[in-house]
Amino acid sequence: MRAGLEGEKDERLAALAAGGDRDAFDALVTRHRQAVYRLCWSAAGNAADADDAAQETFVRVYRSLPSYDPARPFGPWLRKIAWNCGLSVRRDGNAGVPRVAEGDAPEAIDPAPGPEEEAVGNEERRRVAGAMAGLPAELRMVMVLRAVEGLSYEEIARAAGIPAGTVMSRLSRARTRLLAALGEGSGGGS
Amino acid sequence: MDCRETQPLLTAFHDGELPAAERVRVEEHLRGCPECAALLADLARVDRATGVPDPGPAYWDRFNARVMDRVEREADGPRVAVLRPKGGWMRQQLRYLVPAAAAAALVVVIVHYGGMRPGALTPPVQPAVSERTAPVPGSEWTAKAESAAAARPVPPSAPAKERVATVTREKQDRLADGQGWPSAGAGRDATGSVAPAAGSPPVTAADGMTQGNQAERKKVERAAVPMAEQQGAGKATSAPGMRVAKEPSPGSPCELARALAERERFREAEDAQRACLAQDRSAPAQEKGLVFLAELLDRQARFAEADAVITEVDRQFPQSRPLDLYRQQRPMVQKRKE
DSSP states (O other): OOTTOTTSOHHHHHHHHHTTOHHHHHHHHHHHHHHHHHHHHHHHOSHHHHHHHHHHHHHHHHHHGGGOOTTSOHHHHHHHHHHHHHHHHHHHHOTTOOOOOTTOOOOOOSSSOOHHHHHHHHHHHHHHHHHHHHSOHHHHHHHIIIIITOOOHHHHHHHHTSOHHHHHHHHHHHHHHHHHHHHHHHTSOO | OOHHHHGGGHHHHHTTOSOHHHHHHHHHHHHHOHHHHHHHHHHHHHHHHOOOOOOOHHHHHHHHHHHHHHHHHHHHSSOOOTTOOTTOHHHHHHHHHSHHHHHHHHHHHIIIIIOOOGGGGSOOSSHHHHHHHSOOTTOSOOTTHHHHHHHSOOOTTSOHHHHHHHHHHHHHHHHHTTOOOOGGGTTSOTTTTTSOOTTSOOOOGGGOSSOOOHHHHHHHHHHOOOGGGGGTOOOOOOSTTOOOOOOOOSOOHHHHHHHHHHTTOHHHHHHHHHHHHHHOOSHHHHHHHHHHHHHHHHHTTOHHHHHHHHHHHHHHSTTOHHHHHHHHHHHHHHHHHO
C-alpha cells in the first residue's frame, strides 16, 4: 500500500479510487475485506459462497465508484452491497444449504485466552459456528454485525433495512438459539 | 423492576443500547437476582463464541489481486454476471440487447415465409377484422384457430420452414383478435412476442440488424426471456415456435403474474405480482419482484409509480443487477406506451 493512504478516511479513498487511483482502491479493499467476507458469510452460510460474494462485492464497488457520493458514509453503502451479494450467491447456487467444514473453528474473539480457556473457547466457537450456519440468514446477519463487528443497533438497522426494534428482537432470537446449541454440547450451560 | 420486566431488556442492556434510566433500573435488579445475572452472562458467552471461520493468511494474501483480476476481466468485455445467474450470463445479457435484432429478424422471417407486408405488423384495428373473417389463402389456419392451434400443433417432424409459416399464421390470427403478442416476452420466440405493441412504429426489414435466418431465430428464442422469468416462475413455453398462449392457470401469485404479463394483462399481472411480493419476503425475491413490478407499471404507462418502485429498489438494494438490466430495457418499454 502506498505510504500515506493508511490514515485516509474511507470516503477520501473512495474519491481517489473513483479518479483512477488503484492504490486507494487497494487500500479500501485491504481495510474492509475481512468485514465484507464475514458479512457475506453470514448471508451465504458457507466459505465458498462467502468468497465469491466478497469478491463480487468489491467488483461492484469498483464499478460503482464513479457514482458514489463521498458525502455519504462509505461503510453502510459497502455493507449493503456485501449483504446483497451474499444473498445473491446463496440464491444462485446454494439456497438454504449452509455448510460449515468439520473442525472449522471461527477466528478467536478473545484477545489473549490462556491455553485451557482457549480449548474451551475453541469448542464453544465450533459449536456456535455450527449453530450459526443453521440460523436463517437474517438472524446470522444481525449476530455477525453485532457480536463480531460491534455495530450499533442503528448501524445494523441501516445495513439490514429494518427498524432498530427488529434488530433487537432478531438478536434476542439468534442468541437464544445459539445458547441452546452451547447448552446441548456442554450438558446444560456454564 | 422484577424478572419479568427485566429479561426482555437484557439483550439491549447487554448491547449497551438501553436508555440510561432503564439501564440503572436493570442494574439494580441484577445486583439482587442471580437468575437474571446468569442470563446476562450467557449472552456474553454466546457473543464470545460467535465468529466467522477465517480463511487464513494465504487467502487474504491473494484476495486483492483476485479482485483486480476480476475487475480487469470485466473491463475487457461486457459486464459479466459473476454470480452465476440462472441460465448463464449470456442469456442474461442478451435478454435486453437482442429484442431489436429479434424484431428485425422476425420481420424478415415473416416477410419471407408469411407473405405479410412489414407494415401489417403494427397491430391492426380495422383491417384485422377482414383478416379474421377471411380464410388465409393457402392455409387452413383461420382466426378461430387459436384453440385449434393448441390441439393441432405442427408435428415436430415438419420442416422448420413450414413451422415458421404456421406460427406466422398464428400470429396473424392473434393480431386479428386484437390481442397481439406479449411484449413482456419480447424476443422469446419469433412467433410474435417481439411484435411491436400498439402505437409503436412498424419495424421494417431495413431496420434489421441481422438476417432472419433460422439460427438467429433460435438464438433469439433461447436468449431473450421476460423479466418475470428471473423470478423463477414456472415454464409457459412449449417447443420453439409452437407457443400458444393459454389461460393462466391458478398457481402461485408469482406464476400467475408472469402468465398474465405474457398475455399483456398487465393490470391483473400487477395485482398478482403484489401478492407475490407479499408472499415471498426474502431479499432476492423482493429485489427481482419489485423490478418486475416496475416493469408492469411501465407497461401500463404508469411511469411515476414505476419510478417510485425503482427508487425503492435503489434504496433497498444499491447496485441491483436486475434493476441495472431493466434500466437498459426501460426506454424501449416506455416508448411502446407513450
